Amino acid sequence: SNNSTSGNNVQAYVDRVTPDGFTPLSDDHFANETSPATFDYSYNFAEDPNTSSSIQNAAIVQAFYVTNYIHDWLYDAGFNEAAGNGQQNNYGRGGTAGDPMLVEVQDFEDRNNANMSTPGDGGSPKMQIFLWDGLTQHQVEIIDPITLAGTLVTGAAAFGPGDFDITAQLVLVDDGVTDPNEVDSTLHDACETPFVNAADLNGKIAVIDRGVCFFVEKISRAEAEGALAVIIINQKPDGVLTMGAGDNPPVINIPSLMISKTDGDPIRTALLNTEVINARLLRTTDVDRDAGLENSLVIHEWGHFLNNRLLSISGTQSQGLDEGWSDFLSLLALTREEDVANIDGAFAVSVYATNRKNAPYFGIRRAPYSTNMNINGFTFKHIADGEALPTTMPVAFGSDGADNSEVHATGEIWASMLWEGYVGLIKDSRHSFTQAQTLMKEYLVASLKATPANPNFVEARDALLSVIAARDSIDSQTFLNGFAKRGLGIGAIAPDKTSETNAGPTESFDNNNPAPPPPPPTTGGGTGGGAISWLLLLLLGYRFKKA
Ligand SMILES: [Ca+2]
Ligand SMILES: [Ca+2]
Ligand SMILES: [Ca+2]
The missing domain is CATH 1.10.390.10 (Neutral Protease Domain 2)
Known part of the structure; x- marks a missing residue:
């Protein structure tokens, strides 16, 4: 219609709800006019694009505008009705009608991508645009002693809080058991309970070695003893990595980050020498990015329609x-x-x-x-x-x-x-x-x-x-x-x-x-x-x- 993002060339809407395509009487929606012939929605870049229909409407309108623009822009260069373009009504100018482009913003089916399907002339092409992960940044800062101070590269956890900023003293966990099959210092892997020094963890940042049991087991045990956060020291010389949750993980409510063996070994040694170490654990996660605003991506997908029609x-x-x-x-x-x-x-x-x-x-x-x-x-x-x-x-x-x-x-x-x-x-x-x-x-x-x-x-x-x-x-x-x-x-x-x-x-x-x-x-x-x-x-x- 002429009062929503549904026109002769393009129908643009959010496809947030299964099944694929515009689902009536659901959270799927088009953007409507805000006043005659005007679609005036503002986008708040600090806001999660999932949270309000207003911000979704801004993304719909942007994608609707750009896809219509490219339709007209390429029409003038010869991609017209007779050449097999996408329109609901071809006004008697040849080609097969009934195929406006469907533009599905915030499509529920995937993330961090977009795609285009192009049936033959007369079948609507469909552009699906997904949300992209906001940037996650994280680090450990060793505040003192001065001999260890510095900012360390970290691996994030795929569980627990996404944003945190915690400063506290480090405590090396001692679980009292050296596993006979492990060559590493498994007194500190937190795979056995009760911890010998459980009472020391309350209000502190627990330091635990990687290995033997799941990350979430180690971290949930530290959380149970009142630790504010956990640093995992990698026991393999492969830098840092994202810590996975595994199957059926316990709920983790405290922050955790991994540091490398190279960075972690001196910290463990210092803690064993009863040095006092204070550190800051920092992580920020930006809101998702709506690729409906990414003109180069939307036009790239539009290009697949052009290429595959011709x-x-x-x-x-x-x-x-x-x-x-x-x-x-x-x-x-x-x-x-x-x-x-x-x-x-x-x-x-x-x-x-x-x-x-x-x-x-x-x-x-x-x-x-x-x-x-x-x-x-x-x-x-x-x-x-x-x-x-x-x-x-x-x-x-x-x-x-x-x-x-x-x-x-x-x-x-x-x-x-x-x-x-x-x-x-x-x-x-x-x-x-x-x-x-x-x-x-x-x-x-x-x-x-x-x-x-x-x-x-x-x-x-x-x-x-x-x-x-x-x-x-x-x-x-x-x-x-x-x-x-x-x-x-x-x-x-x-x-x-x-x-x-x-x-x-x-x-x-x-x-x-x-x-x-x-x-x-x-x-x-x-x-x-x-x-x-x-x-x-x-x-x-x-x-x-x-x-
Ligand atoms: Ca879809
Ligand atoms: Ca749907
Ligand atoms: Ca057509």
Whole structure:
């Protein structure tokens, strides 16, 4: 209707209640107008997005607006009714109607992700957007003695309070039993009761060794003796880890954090020497993040609808291209004219949803997108499993390249190639920023229409170059330069489409268009033959060797 977030192109609502889809007479809801033709809801970033329908409405309206915007924006570039877009009513302009996009905000089915399903024309595509975990930060500060003072890296517990700030004296638990099968100092593992020094724990922070019994057993025993909190010392040299609750755990009401063996051994030794140690245990957990506000994520998912309506996609390599096109659509839609001054800088996606406070630079991917090879140095070979990532750039994860064929990882390579071409368009003084963006949008939609089913990288490249060459030979050379810079030049050979590891890409850095054919022998009089041959070549587009 025209007074809620249910329109001809998009129906957006929260899907908080099973079953899947809008569930009438439940907590599932659309957002309604706040005044005629106005949807005015404010979002409170300090508030848990689960808590009020008002904050949910803000997220619904945001996702509704963005998905409608992309519908109209791509419509102008050729993704219209006849091309199979999603609309309730097609107004007699071809295609199959009855398929508005369903946008499900705060979807109950998962967390820390989003997805898109795309049935054939006439079936509504469905975008499901999940809530993402708020950032958890935690640490142990040793306050005194000065010889041990400092801030220690900690592992959190998957149980007990999420937020705390407790300062107290440390007490090493002595359970009086050294387990014969354990080599570690199991007098302090808190696996036997009663504790020899149980009376010392009240109002203190218990220090307990990892091992032999469950974390929750140790911590609940300390809690029973009045401990305010627990520090677990890892007994294995593997740093720290998140402490799991195990099956049917007791309810834990006190804070706990793990410290490493390296940090913990000197503390245990000092406590055994009856030194007085005071420490602070600190943990904060931010509220969830609603990915309905993450425009780059919403547009990425929208891209899957575009890609899968315009071509058939299956197999590891094609699905990697699908992810790359989707990331690129986000970059294309969100890059603004004021970004041009730093267009060779770093452009990350899903920074808000992933909420890596310590490393927002990366967003959700291994590296941000950039034409600067020291920021993003991916080339074609990096779609293959086992190809280590460049050491000349920072990466968030996956540096050994073991999982390069994972579709989002492979997508990074394709999107960085498209980004090269687009930045080339932006830098071309013939185009204003708006012209470059519009051209790119049109080239993208046309190339998806021209790409064969289940494409490999070379086929996807050729489809794009051919549709661009048909319009502007300078732009097609710009894109070829970008592909060649990233190893997908003229002589590149794509992995076999059936490979599940994208094995064996052959790189080429050749950006030279094939030489024009020699002019036909002149029989006298004609002077325009060579020029006509050139012109035909430009109009038809170059044909590139396919793998
Ligand atoms: Ca759903
Ligand atoms: Ca539902
Ligand atoms: Ca349709």
